[in-house]
Amino acid sequence: MNMHAAPPRTQAETALIEAFGERVSELPGDGAVIVKRDEAIESIKDGLPTRRVEDWHYTDLRRLLSVVPDYDPTANPKPLAPVLQGSAVLTILNGMASGKAPTVEGVTFQNLSEKLTDGSFARALGARDKDDAIGSLNTAFVSDGWFVDIAPGAAVAAPIELQNVQAGGQTHVRMPVRVGAGAKATIVERQAGSGAALSTSVSNLLVGDGAEILWLIVQDQPVTATHFAQFNAELGRNSKLTLFIMNTGGKLVRQEVRVKAAGEGSDFQLRGVNLLAGDSHTDVTMVLDHVARGTTSRELIRNVVTGKARGVFQGRINVHQQAQKTDAKMACNTLLLSDDAAFSTKPELEIFADDVQCGHGATVTEIDHNHLFYLMARGIDEKAASGLLVKAFVASVIESLDDETIVDALEARLDTWFEANG
Template identity: 65%
Template sequence: MNVHAQTTRTPAEAALIDSFAGRVSELPGDAAVTVRRDEALELLKNGLPSRRVEAWHYTDLRRLLSSVPAFKPVSEAEPVAPLIERSAVLAVLGGAAVDRNTGIDGVTVSTVADRLIEGGMTDGLAAAEPHDAVGAINAAFVSDGYVIDIAEGANLDRAIELQNLHTGGQAHSRFSVKAAAGAKATIVERQAGDGEALVSSISDLDVADDAEVLWIVLQEQPDTASYLGRFSARLGKNAKLTLFVMNSGGKLVRQEVRVEAAGEGSEFRLRGVNLLAGEAHCDVTMVLDHIAPDTYSTETLRNVVTGRANGVFQGQIRVARDAQKTDAKMACNTLLLSDDGGFSAKPELEIFADDVACGHGATVTEIDGNHLFYLMARGIDEKTARGLLVKAFVAEVIEELDDEAVVEALEGKLDAWFVEHG
């Protein structure tokens, strides 16, 4: 369809522009930040991306983001118990950072609000391209978050948990973490809340040479919240990053992942579990750039779709001309358990180097009849047997993580979802 059409602004687009006018005076930042915010607003004035924009083909934001709630003057959000025991919690409540330090040696913390006012945080504060709605909304409205530096060679004995919580309205946060050379850390990012909301959150991670990070995104928004998230990372020489993403809530979810394997010998692992129920629309979009030679990446996503939910996975692996000997494997497996649900996958390869091993696989099916029969033949009723198989299907990805405490905590989350959604 290429028919020209003059479009009018949707209620959500209008609400975004209006809330900017009402909010701008309270937003932190120096003159340079203000310029960036204005630029972001200009992009929003051009309208939210529709399915005609290739990157948003399966998530027509223009249509799906039906409303944008107003900012709440006061947030009643409270920090929650961390996923992993003994974690140092850094909470952002209703868009305001409330903690100042972690008490962990080798970790320094400052707030995004302070950085915006002091200057020096404008670099990441721009949309990546004209249709980058996540970047534009966040750049226009971002109010707070944390900037964390992990010292060279520091091996953190406790995890850091970033909590981004709300009680409705709007919340726009940012997290920036630098793991210096040889550092080792586990970071949990919690996205949750209560009530009708629009949340945007951008996390940015720098993994320097030989550093190793396990980053867990746990998105448990209520089914009244729209969540626009991005995780981006850059890997140095021989750096290792494991990113685990679990989406188990939200009405409209777009989780973007952008990773650059920029250092020779760097390794990236993405493990994702998407549990979709009700009317949820959940989109995980990844762009992975292999820039340096001898880089390695694997991505495994397991999706369970029930009810009238709709799942999307777009995964693009780009291998630059110089990134010879790249080894990249991507798999996206979906159990579609309802005729009213849907799942769309677009696993994309873009290869410019001629000596690489890249592959992708995508499957969408129902539960295997043979597996079901096997269990039922042993006297297990159908409902239980189905439950076991579905759980095993996703648990497999979780069990791949090395840390026992993390595996246990995530499986607890998984059980909770199955209890709630049968």
Template identity: 65%
Template sequence: MNVHAAPKLTSAEEALIEGFAARRPSLTGSPEVAAKRDEAAAVLKAGLPTRRVEAWHYTDLRRLLASVPADGGAGYASAIAPLVDGSSVLTVVDGNAQHHAGIDGVRIEKIADRLMSGALAGDLAPLKADDTVGAINAAFVSDGFDLTIPEGAEIAAPIELQNVHSGGQVHARFAARIGKGAKATIVERQTGTADALVSSVTDVEIGDGAEINWLIIQDQPKTATHLGQIRARIGANAKVTIFLMNTGGKLVRQEVHVVAAGEGSDFRLRGVNLLGGDVHCDVTMVLDHAAPHTTSTEIIRNVITDRAHGVFQGQIRVDRLAQKTDAKMACNTLLLSDEGEFSTKPELEIFADDVACGHGATVTEIDHAHLFYLMARGVEEKLARGLLVKAFLREVIEELDDEAIVDALEARLENWFENHG
């Protein structure tokens, strides 16, 4: 008989398990929430995922997460300037939701209150066995904001949800219920000032006929680990855009889980990954078309410099009832360094027989003919390269069709290129 010994825990795994045991008595929550936390901790005791877990094949978390910082930051974090002037800002600082002014037409609750009442218990279950991001967040989450936008409401100014830290461990959560026919732009900012382990999970329910733009801007410090997840369920004839921009962090995993649940719904995912240094950044999407006459497009643009490693995994599933689905996915990468890498894995699972689905991926360098054209007209090489790269990215950003947001995102491009050009 062969006896297989369990693998020795890594220092990061030990820190997570021991940290949960130490913090459990002080973690906020009803008995139902406490039970969900214990279930999540049991997932962590089984160990962090390795390459052998298909969903984590390109991000061996057990190897890449070398250590876990101590709980609690330095305590000097504060709200940051919003992406767009005039936004309504709700800030979580070092894991604690701050006092806020009201937003007309929006009901706002703190996640800590929903944990205490038990109302959030049902949302804490991991999506499946390999949902490590969900498990870490469910075990440790402390606070965040829950929004309800009523039926027919049109929120003119962007709502900005900030998760700001000064290091240590930060586990926050956001949620939103969008009523029928409502319109809003919501910006989720993930940032900090020191080494940290950050987990953030967002749950969004989008009513029939709603129109929502949800932006996630991640610019963690270069030593931080960011584990993010957004879960969205889209109603009939609703139009939803999720826009991702990753410009920071040391180890980043951003998951997007979407169910196109209502007939006639339209989903767009747009992503810009600016990866330099030795960052490892993984964007993983799972999209379920569960109703007929649904559409989706996913376009991810990546710029890789230095020794950075990027990943995009995109899985589109089409249910047998989802006839007339139209789904297209593309991942395009510019490699600006011989040492940089990008891995892409598009997948289609189609169980309907009347659909139009496709995917594509490209990895290339800057077109030297285009570079020569600009340099021959007196444009210095570094500037010419920057112009070409920015043109490659702006095509995606300008789809947002909001001048203030487009200008703000292009300013972030400029700032990144100043440091990595």
């Protein structure tokens, strides 16, 4: 009889299990919350995902997550200036909601720790399946965050910034947002820090019928940080969600996007810019389910990779049988600036409806030497000419947001990255 013993636990897996044993009594919630936490840590005990798991094929988490830092109760991060001037800022410092919530007409805020303590958030916890490592880690360790409730019909003038800042150690937060029917708002999710850290963050967005949301994710963690994030959204009838993701930092980064176009006539737009340098590894994985008739989506991802960086984009669009008249397009374009850089892309379509318009594409290339020669022939030195071409490649995605204030703020961050890595 052949017996296959489970592989020994890695240093990271052991550290996570031990940290849970030390921390669980201090985390908010009891009863149903504790049950969810216990289930989540059991999943971690079974082992982190490896490349044998399809969704993790390009990010072998068991191998790449080699070190897990201890909790650092002395970490004292400071709030940051908002990405968009004039934003109403909700800070999460070292994993805990900090300060008094701003007053915004039509919007209510609540510390998530309160909803964990009274058990009302228990049903929202839990992993999607046994391979949902981010969901399991966050469920096991989540301590706080902000719950945002936007009233039906509210037109929120100022952007709302959910600012998650770490200064080393471990931080695990959640940011659930509920948007009432017909409401409009801009939300910035800021992920930043200054220390060697393991950070998990889960954002859940429920968009009511006819609502319109612009959600910006700006991730600029330090090169010493591991950052795992999920963005989950469900769209109501005739609603619109535009999601913009900008990754410019982190050592090991995985950003998952899971969207359900559940309401007839709903529209999802994804724009992404990944600026990867050093020896970082950044993975953006998207799953989009069209489950209602007449839904639309467009996904455009641009990547710039230099140094020894590795990048991944996995995008899967599922068109369910009842989702007739779906119109979905996805494209991922990558510019490699170094012989040691690499990018893996896997676009997928799974279609069960017969009256749809769907397509996907991916390109990986270097700078066009004809364009470079053209600029240099007009007196521009090679480095400056390369910078102009690379910025133009990325800026077109940013400018598609069609809001001058937002475009200027994001292009300023683009310039900062090029100054450091150009």
